[in-house]
Amino acid sequence: MWHRDEASADSRVTSPPRQRGAPTPRSTILSTKSRTVKTLTAALALPLALILGACSSSAAPAASGDAASTGTVKIGVVGAGDPYWETFTEAAKEEGIDVEIVDFDSYDQPNPALSAGELDLNQFQHIIYLATYNVASGDDLVPIGATAIYPLGLYSTKYTDVADIPAGETIAVPNDESNQARALLVLQSAKLIELKDGGSVFSTTADIEPGSKVKVEAVAADFTASSLPDFAGAVVNNDFVAKSGLTSDQLLAQDDPSDPAAFPYINIFAARAADAENPTYLKLVKIYQETQAVQDGVLKASGDTA
Template identity: 65%
Template sequence: MSEQVPQVAPPKSRKGLWIVAAVAALVVAVLAYVLVAGGDDDAEGATKVRLGVVGASDPYWKTFKDEAAKEDIDVEVVDFSDYAQPNPSVSEGEIDINQFQHIIYLADYNVKNDDDLYPIGSTAIYPLGLYSQKVDSVDAIKDGDTVVVPDDDTNQARALLLLQSAGLISLKDGGSPFSTLNDVESDSKVKVQAIKADLTPTSLPDVAAAVINNDFVEKAGLSFSDALVTDDASDPKAQPYVNIFAVRAEDKDNETYRKLVEIYQTSQPVIDGVQEVSGNTAEIVKIPDTDLEKTLSDVESQIQEQ
């Protein structure tokens, strides 16, 4: 019996190998393009937006995300520990938009950093309050007692104006949105110390009282109703203290970002959540961004003249 010789397939031509390699390379390239090009959209076509805030643990941000998802917007809420971080993060493209500041704060940032972040829409205005663990009225604060205020320029000025209206200090020339500790008259009733805004609540055991931003009141176990005194959020002069969404100037007409503003201003579940967190002290405002831009420009001019 003759030996069976196994049949061996003839080798593929060099041309055939090149075709296979080219097809494989094309498949890899297509897959890579899909992965990269999909960076702004998820698998279902929702537009992704990175939103920077201070206080992402507030429950209404989860509600806000859910409401945005109904409009095919996938919001990633990025939490920052203090006010100094969200604006540079927008400028550098690390996030797309932020919501944590009022107009004066943005104006101060733009001027000091030669930036042009833009107020794309208003959210709410909150009264600023004076709190204490040692006294139950402003009148009970004694001569020479120490009162703490936030150390960032804009909130510090607003806090000083509040202390002046409460009769605790006097400010040179009656005070302004740009007053500092240097403007506190020496014959004022109390001594004023400035510390980081997020540390003002923890100072309460050591001082007579502290001006505490709304963001930190309930997080410190306080109630808004505990405030000894607050400023008037409904005063027309308070518009520079309206909180806003801010974006890069080139993004001011972005329809997705504008939709987020609309959701914040009109979604009842979001509004209810904001009110709950603020102890019903927030006043939701719908100010045209052209008015916001004018207020920003005016305040920036005033800061430059300082």
């Protein structure tokens, strides 16, 4: 998803037209992927720097005037049913800020809504997802505060151990680039697949080595859990685990959120670039991070894994 050709007309290379159905030359595929990886790497550097700066600063954001004077702050999320959001809105209200939590069904909705001005903030994605979105869309959304790292897990309703999954079976993974790469790394750590060059945060299903134990099929992230009856297993994002009724008994493998390699998967509050220093929004981040009841709720909702 979301590859964007950023070459200008002047830089295009003239070549004979390719016949319909003819395979794309491998050199073209590699060149396109290389450009995409370089662009994503550059896009990822700024969010990482912003989050590092925010985490290293102990100073509270200074509020200018009455926070409530800006009106109700709309925050887009995926999973508004989690009880900690009510706790958060109550804590914000005590600080004079009215918050409306706007729920979305899938990951592809909150960022366009934020860009269009339908939201003031969103909180559903990790840094890599945001960087990928910005590169693909040309938008300039920015992280203004970190929340948590949630593990990504492989679930199954047919098998109770990774070793029990027969060779040749198929595993479902999210089809968006950032979560797909992370899911593939989970499957590789479980020894179900092997990725070219060891894999990375930019891996795709095209990087799966032919000799891998299982096959992999990419589906929309919000359908991974519901598709479990059709697959040997599925890598399911945290937002869809609880609402689909999955339990830890059905969890076969997951990545380690405490591993430094998981840092790019820190979930964040995102805002439009023009609002990066908005004192009300920064105060909301601080309320989320420092209200113990909110943090306890986040931990409970994640099954003590966040």
